[in-house]
Amino acid sequence: GDSVTQMEGPVTLSEEAFLTINCTYTATGYPSLFWYVQYPGEGLQLLLKATKADDKGSNKGFEATYRKETTSFHLEKGSVQVSDSAVYFCALRNSGAGSYQLTFGKGTKLSVIP
């Protein structure tokens, strides 16, 4: 079945540091890929997405590129801020039967210190 593996946390960075959170996936077909962010005490918010190979999703300074050859969708940001502290979830939605289902990774907690 489909699965998403993302790097274990927690990750602690200083403000303005470079961020990478790795995400790889296993899926049949041609999934769409997503990053969601969960701020403390809040629900999930879609951060960015990519629907086909080589697409780059971007939002709020975050980027991720859909790499079919490496089945990866790593999240990057050049300069993190304290306000980026949250849990980040990589997810996929397949294109076949049950295409409404999102399959999530376990989440990576990011803490940014001043």
Add this chain to the structure above:
Amino acid sequence: NAGVMQNPRHLVRRRGQEARLRCSPMKGHSHVYWYRQLPEEGLKFMVYLQKENIIDESGMPKERFSAEFPKEGPSILRIQQVVRGDSAAYFCASSPPDGGGNTEAFFGQGTRLTVV
């Protein structure tokens, strides 16, 4: 346009009691999904409903759990005879009428259930 509304935000139940979690989808959305987030885990799909229909309940535990989305009113996730292992965050998401595989689902803030 209000987002997906879930209530209560926090719910405490003793073992053996019933828990009812409510979800009002975004305006114009007719598809509702429930996900469960266990501690230190990602979200797991539970059930997909459209108005008055359960489309896919493959992620629902076979016993004690049920879900509905009536013609009028919110979607309800009901857990009977709760046990400690039911303690989790339950998230509801909604999406508009079928837009294909690219339709974005919007999530509510979740209900955090604690069973004592």
